[in-house]
Amino acid sequence: MQRTPLGSRHRITTAGFSILAFLLLCGLSIASMVIGGGDIGIPESIRFLLDGGGDSHLTMVMVDLRLPRTLxxxxxxxxxxxxxxxxxSATRNPLxxxxxxxxxxxxxxxxxxxxxxxxxDGALAVLGFALLGAFTASGAVLLIAAGSRARLSPLRLILAGVALSATFRGLSSFILMSSAATYDSYRFWVLGSLSGVTLEQVVWVGPALGVGVVITVLLxxxxGxxxxxxxxxxxxGHSPKRTRAYTTxxxxxxxxxxxxLCGPIGFLGLLAPFAARALVGPRLGAQLALSAVAGAAIMIxxxxxxxxxxxxxxxxxxVLLAAVGGPLLILIVRSSRMLSLRVPGGAA
Known part of the structure; x- marks a missing residue:
């Protein structure tokens, strides 16, 4: 009886997971288009997806509301x-x-x-402010972490990020305390929601997402x-400092x-990679691909x-992600097996 090589089994398993994940994501995307809390029911939504017909209200709900938030x-x-x-992967820290x-x-x-x-406080203005603030924060983290001739270590990156996060939160709280109008506009964004997003906003952030994905593939x-x-x-032949800088x-x-686009969503960056590692093991390429699919599925x-x-x-x-992510984080912390990043060859 001929045995299947281990590498072939891994490729078959990864291909199987990829197909199942793609089918699951397609099913969830359809569910996101046909299920909602308004007065448009599932039968009307399905008929619209099949033949594109319907009154102006149905078209507005499907095209202007549900389609953008699904995307x-x-x-x-x-x-x-x-x-x-x-x-x-860059910090070798599963948390x-x-x-x-x-x-x-x-x-x-x-x-x-x-x-x-x-x-x-328009939607596109908030989008631009958030992008500018995110890029400024990351640039400051890189400058602080690489401020000396010492190599850019995971610890230096995390310490710089934690320190600047505390500083930025303090400044945000100070400004909010002095402006009630700002707080009224900010509190809806900070809770994290996909309500009210438009296709124009998606187009706005498309270049940033595209460049980020290209860098990810190259990394x-x-x-690994x-x-x-x-x-x-x-x-x-790979520079650790340069790799961590590009990763940042x-x-x-x-x-x-x-x-x-949707405010500061917590725990998703923790849940998706954890699910990917549990399914495909230590292979980084498969982890990245499945993390993207898992993140999209969890968000939907x-x-x-x-x-x-x-x-x-x-x-x-x-809030819903935190309700799931909190208990899972406790489970990971209490499990020594889950709390390790396995790599090929057995190194942790």
Whole structure:
């Protein structure tokens, strides 16, 4: 009896997971289009998807409301899943989350400062403020972490991110305390929601997402080598400092774009990579691909829950994710097996 080589079995398993994940994502996307908390039922939504017919109200709900938020759920979820996987791989820390680099806090400060000092709170303006704040925060983290001749280590990155996050949150709180009007506009964004997003906003952040994905693809081999240790990565011709710097840029582009669209969504950057590692093991390329799919799927499920749990009102997506992410984080912390990042060859 001929045995299947181990590598072939891995490829078959990955291909099987990829097909199942793609089918699941298609099913969830359709569910996101046909299920909602308004007066448009599932039968009317399905008929619209099949033949495109219907009155102006149905068209408005399907095209102007449900389609943009479905696209944003797919793009933002995939971006946060990729960013979380990149960050955990670069820092070799399975609990690393996208908020660690100060991107979320920087985006929040950008929104607060823009609304307060420029007196504008339109959707595209908030989007621009959040992106600018995210990029500024990430640049500051890189400058601080690489401020000396010492190499850009994971610890230096995380410490710089945590320090700047605390500073940005303090500045945001100070501005909010002095401006009630700013707080009224900011509090809806900071809760995290996909309600009210438009196709124009998706087009706005498209370039940032595209560049982030391209950098991610180019980082697959260097990050895989980095998982074996800095010395091994250097021996294989990959600079650990340069790899972590490019990783930070990719994480900023992906997270900044996602946060600017739907607010600071927590735990998704932790949940998606954890699910990917559990399914495909230590292979970084498969982890990245499945993290993107898992992030998109989790975001769509959370958005569906947000629409239905308090119907006809909406619950914040970030609250539902926190309700799931909190217990899972406790489970990971209490499990020594889950708390390790396995890499090929057995290195942790």
């Amino acid at each position: 944003v759920a797919l793009l933002a979820g995939a971006a946060l899943g990729l960013a979380g996987c990149l960050l955990q 690393a989350e996208t908020g660690l680099l100060g991107v979320n806090a920087g985006a929040a400060l950008g929104v607060v400062a823009g609304i307060t000092f420029l007196a504008t 697959t081999r260097p990050l 080598a980095l998982g074996l240790g800095d010395d091994v990565a250097s021996a294989l 840029i990719a994480v900023t582009l992906l997270t900044g774009a996602a946060v600017s 499920v959370a958005d569906l829950g947000a629409r239905l749990v308090l119907a006809p009102y909406e619950a914040p997506v970030s």
